[in-house]
Amino acid sequence: MTTDHIPAQAPAEEPTPALPFGKPGRPFGSSPFIFGFTAALGVLTAWLLVQALTATASMLVLIIVSLFLAIGLDPAVRWLQGHGLPRWAAISTVFAGVILLFAGFGLAIVPAVSEQAGQFVEQLPGYIQQLQNNPQVRDLDRRFGLLEHLQTYLTSGDLGKQVFGGLLGAAGIVVSAVFTALTVLILTLYFLASLRTVTRTTYRLIPRSRRERVQLLGDEIFNQVGGYVAGNLFISLIAGVTTFIFLAIAGVPYALPLAIIVAITDLIPMIGAGIGAAVAIMVSLFVSMPVAIATLIFFVVYQQIENYLIAPRVMKSTVNVPAAATIVAALIGGALLGVVGALLAIPVAAALHLILREVLLPRQDRH
Template sequence: GLPGRPLPVDSPFRLGFVGALGVAAALLLVRVVLAAAPILLLVGIALFFAIGLDPAVSWLQRRGLGRGWAVFAIVAAVVAVLVVFVAAAVPPLLSQASGLRTEFPEYLERLERDNDMVRELDERFGIIERVRGVLAGGPEAEVPVFGGDGLGSVVGVARGVFAAFASTLTVVVLALYFLASLSGLKHTAYRLVPRSRRERFSLLADEVLDRIGGYLLGNLATSVIAGSAAFVFFVIVGIPYPFPLALVIALTGLIPLVGATIGSVVAVLVAFLISVPVGIATLVFAFVYQQFENFVLAPRIMKRTLDVSPLATIVAALIGAALLGVFGALLAVPVAASIQIIGRQVVLPRQEAS
């Protein structure tokens, strides 16, 4: 027979059917993203590191090296630094960390015995007992044990170590591929933009990527300086286990503005367990160094990369940490700077012209 009349565009059935398909597609997309979230996070971290190393690769390219050789030189330098660091740092780090873990219960007993406030807090909340349980790997640590023996814990630790190694290897390989093909990826992405806006978009995107890369390198430099300064101070005043304490400060120093202070909390506690004067000196050092980093060191290193107010930096870091932990705090500041650049270059001119 003859075909029937097509449904009108504004047909309730057609609108409902298309709307239902849209909702189903959105739900499916959300489920796919949630299922692939760990992999997407690794991809994002790898791309982040590739963008951070790209300014160094571009610097070598401007001096005559090809892209491939420049990437090889940077990767070789990074690997060499890591090998030297591991060879020099891991043995004393493991030794001192093991000693700190062994002697920390004694520090807790001394703190509980000599400090009335800590003893009262422990009686009310059981803080010290919880810490002891975590250090001893007992029930308070909430570590699952299968079969009534330690086999489940051993398997869990081995599984965690293997997962961490696999994730690290994945990030390294992806970062290497991203770094080698970053210019091609940018060129392909720019071609998706209409020709009339392509030049402006490419200039804006290049500025954003350059600032992100410069921020990462600068942030790494400030964290290394923070850890080195803390290590020297700990050795001078005689704080035990200076290497793991300084490493904690260096790692937390990646968090903008307050990272070194957060990392200094453990060192201050250990210092107060030695003596009150050493604890006060460590507290003063942490405060003074944080001010030096915020107002002298960081502005000099970051002056050509980011231009974000301290308030915006803290808010962005807090939001990023709430979403993705330490990596989110590290990523949030360049994202905030990128939004600021787009606002200045795109949004504000349109508002002024309207």
């Protein structure tokens, strides 16, 4: 009686501390079926990924902004750590400063806007009386019944519906803005607390033969992003303080809120300074035309000083990007993601410039 020889089964690999779940098995063999199945699965995965990115685009923007802010705030945390604070205390201190900045902006802007709205409502009858005393308005009223139509419109229910709808829309915008700001703050806090763990895990995904060089390049990119944020905040602080001093001397009302608006909008590349200046000039028109002209001249002169003296000196040691690349990056980023894209464009350009200089160009020189 003969029996077929049955090969002995190989003993299972015992778990080790390095491989707690055992040694990985041999890879599957290649066949047309496996290749086709893998290709179809890859196409399906890519399609699902595109759909997921489209559906979550707004939240992804918030995540990217929060990560950008966390990387930008990390140098301040490391500086406090270097002066003896533990990391949790350094993160709490920096984050408390960010919250105080938001709170100070709200306390400076909201009362001024509320006061101006109240004054407008109180002075509205006087404005109507001035319109009635205007010869041109009286002539239009005599020919077209302008004031009668205006009175009918004001007393009808349509105005109330429009005002109510407008208030609901404004309230929705305010609630959405508050929710977005809270989401960004919370995500920034989480990213800032776990930034070291995230970076270490990311570096471990790189093959060991290239991990050290990638880590050096990544740390340099993080340093440049942090330097860009710190430098941009410093430039905006200079713009806000200078604007406050000028507006206070010129007698423009609400000098502090206007200076804060100028400082915040100055963070936006290319167009931010113009937005803040336009707001300040419009408010100065209520003082007098000479004051408005002086305010316009002040902002024109200050922008030249900031663009050609302050910004190059501050950014020279942090973000080494050619001026042409900065402008192109800001334009492309603004076209893709609006204000957020313009803010993120320059650090991204700095990272690409570093990779081009340290990786791509040396590789091309070797061939």
